[in-house]
Amino acid sequence: MKALTWQGKNDVRVETVPDPQIINQRDAIIKITSTAICGSDLHLYDGYIPSMEAGDILGHEFMGEVVEVGKEVTNLKRGDRVVVPFPIACGNCFFCKSDLWSCCDNSNPNAWMAEKLWGYSPAGIYGYSHLVGGYAGGQAEYARVPFADVGPITIPDGLDDEQVLFLTDIFPTGYMAAENCNIQRGDTIAVWGAGPVGQFAIVSAFLLGAERVIAIDRVPERLQMAQQQAGAEIINFDQQPVLDTLKEMTGGRGPDAVIDAVGLESHGASPDALYDRAKVATLQATDRGHVLRDAILACRKGGTVSVPGVYGGFVDKIPMGAVVNKGLTIKAGQTHVHRYLRPLLERIQRDEVNPAFVITHRMKLDDAPFGYEIFKKKQEECIKVVLKP
Amino acid sequence: MAATERDVISTAKQNRVPGRQLVAQQRNVGTVDRLISAVAGGALTTFGAMQRSAPGVALAVAGTYLIYRGVVGNCLGYKALGISTAQPSQGIAVNKAVTINKTPAELYEFWHNFENLPRFMDHLQSVTVQDNNRSHWVAKAPAGTTVEWDAMITDEQPNSSISWHSTPEASIANWGTVRFEEATGGRGTVVHVELEYQPPASKLGAIVAKLFGEEPNQQISEDLRRFKRLMEAGEIPTTAGQPRGSRSMLGKLLSPSS
Numbered sequence: 001m002k003a004l005t006w007q008g009k010n011d012v013r014v015e016t017v018p019d020p021q022i023i024n025q026r027d028a029i030i031k032i033t034s035t036a037i038c039g040s041d042l043h044l045y046d047g048y049i050p051s052m053e054a055g056d057i058l059g060h061e062f063m064g065e066v067v068e069v070g071k072e073v074t075n076l077k078r079g080d081r082v083v084v085p086f087p088i089a090c091g092n093c094f095f096c097k098s099d100l101w102s103c104c105d106n107s108n109p110n111a112w113m114a115e116k117l118w119g120y121s122p123a124g125i126y127g128y129s130h131l132v133g134g135y136a137g138g139q140a141e142y143a144r145v146p147f148a149d150v151g152p153i154t155i156p157d158g159l160d161d162e163q164v165l166f167l168t169d170i171f172p173t174g175y176m177a178a179e180n181c182n183i184q185r186g187d188t189i190a191v192w193g194a195g196p197v198g199q200f201a202i203v204s205a206f207l208l209g210a211e212r213v214i215a216i217d218r219v220p221e222r223l224q225m226a227q228q229q230a231g232a233e234i235i236n237f238d239q240q241p242v243l244d245t246l247k248e249m250t251g252g253r254g255p256d257a258v259i260d261a262v263g264l265e266s267h268g269a270s271p272d273a274l275y276d277r278a279k280v281a282t283l284q285a286t287d288r289g290h291v292l293r294d295a296i297l298a299c300r301k302g303g304t305v306s307v308p309g310v311y312g313g314f315v316d317k318i319p320m321g322a323v324v325n326k327g328l329t330i331k332a333g334q335t336h337v338h339r340y341l342r343p344l345l346e347r348i349q350r351d352e353v354n355p356a357f358v359i360t361h362r363m364k365l366d367d368a369p370f371g372y373e374i375f376k377k378k379q380e381e382c383i384k385v386v387l388k389p
Numbered sequence: 390m391a392a393t394e395r396d397v398i399s400t401a402k403q404n405r406v407p408g409r410q411l412v413a414q415q416r417n418v419g420t421v422d423r424l425i426s427a428v429a430g431g432a433l434t435t436f437g438a439m440q441r442s443a444p445g446v447a448l449a450v451a452g453t454y455l456i457y458r459g460v461v462g463n464c465l466g467y468k469a470l471g472i473s474t475a476q477p478s479q480g481i482a483v484n485k486a487v488t489i490n491k492t493p494a495e496l497y498e499f500w501h502n503f504e505n506l507p508r509f510m511d512h513l514q515s516v517t518v519q520d521n522n523r524s525h526w527v528a529k530a531p532a533g534t535t536v537e538w539d540a541m542i543t544d545e546q547p548n549s550s551i552s553w554h555s556t557p558e559a560s561i562a563n564w565g566t567v568r569f570e571e572a573t574g575g576r577g578t579v580v581h582v583e584l585e586y587q588p589p590a591s592k593l594g595a596i597v598a599k600l601f602g603e604e605p606n607q608q609i610s611e612d613l614r615r616f617k618r619l620m621e622a623g624e625i626p627t628t629a630g631q632p633r634g635s636r637s638m639l640g641k642l643l644s645p646s647s
Binding site for chain 1 (some may be wrong): 455486490576577607610611614617618621622624625626627628629630631632633635636647
């Protein structure tokens with residue numbers, strides 16, 4: 001089959017590789033009909049995530065048709081159309097039973113590696129480095145799906161791929177980010193990063209009852225999408241001082257909750273952002289924390305800082321004084337996608353939201369390297385790329 | 390390991406002779422490594438001294454450090470990085486715990502059939518139960534050989550604990566105890582495992598060390614993790630046999646999974 005493989009920093013290639021096989025009896029093999037490039041794939045492309053190996057197949061947002069199932073998979077059959085959640089979860093451990101699917105104890109074969117970095121290991125993730133399992137991803141013609149009896153959700157007829165594909169990751173990720181804000185009537189939410197996850201965080205904050213949402217970015221087409229499609233007010237951080245503008249827009253109180261939908265590669269021209277660049281360049285830190293710092297400082301007293309953005313290692317100069325003295329709550333996590341599949345599918349069926357609004361580019365799997373390039377460089381007004389194998 | 394884990398590992402002999410512990414802790418450079426270090430250090434010192442210049446002095450100083458590292462077997466760099474290329478040379482005693490989302494009865498039943506142990510204990514090739522109390526164990530030794538012994542169950546408390554001990558004629562004396570305790574709040578079972586392998590002679594000591602590789606602590610952690618996964622998920626997750634793209638020669642050399 002054809003698959004997109006990681007070969008090094010800024011180097012991904014479509015190669016011909018062997019087809020995946022059933023290895024364990026709870027596996028299924030999916031013939032992929034649609035797959036997407038995620039903003040977090042760019043962290044791999046940019047070489048920010050350790051433990052990648054040349055030849056790794058990328059992609060954790062994919063859906064398709066079941067072509068084969070292991071003996072223990074009784075809920076799926078050949079021909080079923082399914083969306084696959086990006087975390088791999090066993091369904092039986094304490095964490096899965098507690099609805100914390102991305103914390104599954106049993107799905108990361110390289111748990112020892114993650115334990116060295118994070119203390120305990122989260123779930124395995126498709127195509128996202130050997131720290132989280134080294135599983136072959138779904139930017140390919142076929143993928144092996146472990147624990148297929150608990151992960152994939154069957155999609156009813158009448159919904160096309162583009163409406164449901166983002167149930168794999170970015171819609172639930174934006175939704176969980178908003179849910180973590182504990183939104184009350186009248187709340188104002190500020191969202192850093194108007195990429196796809198930011199867009200879904202905005203949409204979800206409104207679905208959960210926020211009165212106002214303010215999006216912060218500097219890419220014109222992303223701000224425009226946030227304003228026109230998702231209904232947010234906007235701040236361009238290249239033109240306006242973010243903290244002062246937010247304070248003014250919220251009548252001097254600050255947003256009730258803030259969402260960092262940017263993660264470890266944040267941009268900025270402030271002294272702390274330049275400091276981050278220097279620290280990362282000299283290997284004294286792994287992640288850049290400018291957005292997280294701003295979000296903490298902007299948040300109103302007693303508010304919530306919600307972090308769906310990906311961080312991998314260490315961030316320097318976190319204003320812990322602001323967290324403590326303003327009495328903030330910080331909530332984060334890889335998304336417990338399994339928890340949101342059914343309720344969000346129902347919202348799509350009820351036409352409350354059509355996730356396809358974020359798609360700007362559709363291309364063949366063969367063109368995926370070009371997709372990565374324009375997505376990274378934000379060329380051609382690229383916001384979201386969907387690939388068709 | 391996720392959930393709860395407590396572990397203590399030490400060489401059995403070290404526990405009893407405090408003086409040896411100090412030496413063993415300082416020694417973190419393996420034999421071959423030490424030899425190379427000493428020879429290279431000697432060459433570097435000689436070459437440096439012959440230069441009669443400032444860089445030459447620096448080389449000689451570096452060479453002297455390599456000689457020290459070779460002779461004493463202690464590397465400050467390895468220490469800072471937490472690396473050791475020295476082999477443990479005596480027995481192994483391990484005490485670990487893992488929490489598993491099953492009842493004590495389910496776990497007891499699986500463990501009590503010792504023939505199941507090689508399914509998650511990597512150093513074992515097979516265990517054959519001979520009668521109610523006696524079993525024959527085959528462990529993997531270096532270079533495709535095996536070490537075998539018989540063991541007897543010395544104590545069993547249904548759904549609670551099992552203890553076993555090798556028979557007196559075994560070449561490697563070893564014993565173990567596993568206890569199953571209900572976790573708080575109905576959150577599964579805490580499994581406590583104690584294992585000790587105690588060889589009488591120095592040659593066999595080296596074999597015991599190799600049974601568990603260079604990091605016996607981690608290997609036994611992984612054994613218990615496999616036990617947990619087998620019990621909770623019904624299978625052990627793996628990526629062995631999945632497709633992958635091409636790798637450069639350098640990538641193959643550096644890859645941990647090659």
